[in-house]
Amino acid sequence: MRFLTVTPNPSVDHTVELHALTRGEVHRALAGSVEAGGKGVNVARVLARHGHAAGAVLPSGGVDGTRLETLLAPQDVRAVTVPIAGSVRTNTTIVEHDGTTTKLNEPGPELRAADVEALQDTVSRELAANPDWLVSSGSLPPGAPADLHARFVRAARRLGVRSAVDTSGAALAAAVEAGPDVLKPNEDELAELLGRELHTVGDVVAAAAELRTRGVGEVLVSLGGAGALLVGDEGTAWAGGPALVPLSTVGAGDCTLAGFLHARGTATQRLATAVAWGRAAVLLPGSTVPGPAGTSAAAAAVRTLDDPHPDTLVKDLQR
Numbered sequence: 001m002r003f004l005t006v007t008p009n010p011s012v013d014h015t016v017e018l019h020a021l022t023r024g025e026v027h028r029a030l031a032g033s034v035e036a037g038g039k040g041v042n043v044a045r046v047l048a049r050h051g052h053a054a055g056a057v058l059p060s061g062g063v064d065g066t067r068l069e070t071l072l073a074p075q076d077v078r079a080v081t082v083p084i085a086g087s088v089r090t091n092t093t094i095v096e097h098d099g100t101t102t103k104l105n106e107p108g109p110e111l112r113a114a115d116v117e118a119l120q121d122t123v124s125r126e127l128a129a130n131p132d133w134l135v136s137s138g139s140l141p142p143g144a145p146a147d148l149h150a151r152f153v154r155a156a157r158r159l160g161v162r163s164a165v166d167t168s169g170a171a172l173a174a175a176v177e178a179g180p181d182v183l184k185p186n187e188d189e190l191a192e193l194l195g196r197e198l199h200t201v202g203d204v205v206a207a208a209a210e211l212r213t214r215g216v217g218e219v220l221v222s223l224g225g226a227g228a229l230l231v232g233d234e235g236t237a238w239a240g241g242p243a244l245v246p247l248s249t250v251g252a253g254d255c256t257l258a259g260f261l262h263a264r265g266t267a268t269q270r271l272a273t274a275v276a277w278g279r280a281a282v283l284l285p286g287s288t289v290p291g292p293a294g295t296s297a298a299a300a301a302v303r304t305l306d307d308p309h310p311d312t313l314v315k316d317l318q319r
C-alpha cells in the first residue's frame, strides 16, 4: 500500500536510560540514543519497514532539522520537507530499568502563516498522487491553527483518500469535526476530549460511540498495558496480551496505528495486528520501530475478545 503521513511538529527523539530517576539528583546514564521522531514520522518508519511505500511530510529547519533529516535518510521513508525558519524540537525520554517511561516533549518551533500555507500546499500536492491513506499525527507547534489536522482530513476526503488522525487536546477536538475514517486516541486523550473520566469498557465504548455519531469512522482506543479497544461498524472488540516489561513505550501508539492500517481482515483481526505492532514496539529501546520479525513474534501472544463486558474495568482487561 501507499501511505502519506504529515507531522506538523516532528522531533529529534533523545532517549536516556537510567537505573532509576530521582528528581534533583545528578544521574550517570546507562545509555543514550537519538532517533528521528514525531508521530507521523514513526508511522511512516514502521510501515516502510513492512514493505509499504511511505512518504512523510514534515516542516524542517535549523540544526536539528538537518539532524532529523540525516537520521531519517537511511530508513526507506520518502521525506518531503517544508523548510521553516525555526528549529525542529528535541523530545527527551527517560527510561528506567523497570520500564517506567517519562517523556519531556518540547513545544516545537513557531510556524509562521507562510509555513502553514506551504505545509498545506505540500500535503495537497502529495494527496493528488492518490495514496491509500493519509495519516495526520501529533501535537501542533505554536502558530499552527488548531484545525490543521482537520484541514488535512478534509483535503484528503475531497480527493477520495482515507484518513487517520492521532493527536491530542484542541487539535483532537477540531479533527473529530472533520470526521476522519480512523481516530487513535489513547485513554487519557479520549477522557480529556469528552471531559469525563473513563473507568470501564462501557465508559470507553460510549465515548467512542459519541465520536462516531459526530462523523468519525473507526475509533481505536489504545490503553497502554491493557491493550486496545476498537469501536466501529462491526461492533466492539478488545485485544491485548500478557504483561511485559517495556524497554521504551515511545512510538508504541504510532506503531499501533500503523499496524491497524497495514492489516487486512475483520475488525478484530485488524485490531489484533495493531496491538501486536504496539507490543513489539515497547520491546525495543527508544523510538526504534519493529520490523516484520518483531511484529509477527508479538502477534503470537495477542488475545482478542469480541463484545467485552461493559462493566469490566479497563485496568482489569488483561486478567
Ligand SMILES: Nc1ncnc2c1ncn2[C@@H]1O[C@H](COP(=O)(O)OP(=O)(O)O)[C@@H](O)[C@H]1O
Pocket (backbone or CB within 6 Å): 185, 186, 187, 222, 223, 224, 225, 226, 227, 228, 243, 244, 245, 246, 249, 251, 252, 253, 254, 256, 274, 275, 276, 278, 279, 282
Ligand atoms: N506497558 C505496556 N505493556 C504492554 N503493552 C503496552 C504497554 N504500553 C503500551 N503497550 C502497547 O502499545 C500500545 C500503545 O500504547 P499506548 O500507551 O496506549 O499509546 P500512546 O503511546 O499513543 O499513548 C498499547 O495498545 C499496547 O498494545
Ligand SMILES: O=P(O)(O)OC[C@H]1O[C@](O)(COP(=O)(O)O)[C@@H](O)[C@@H]1O
Pocket (backbone or CB within 6 Å): 009, 011, 013, 036, 037, 038, 039, 040, 042, 091, 105, 137, 138, 139, 140, 168, 249, 250, 251, 252, 253, 254, 255, 287
Ligand atoms: O507531537 P507530540 O504529541 O508532542 O508527540 C511527539 C512524540 O511522540 C512520539 O511520536 C511517540 O508517540 P507515541 O509514544 O504516542 O507512539 C515521539 O516520537 C515524539 O517525540
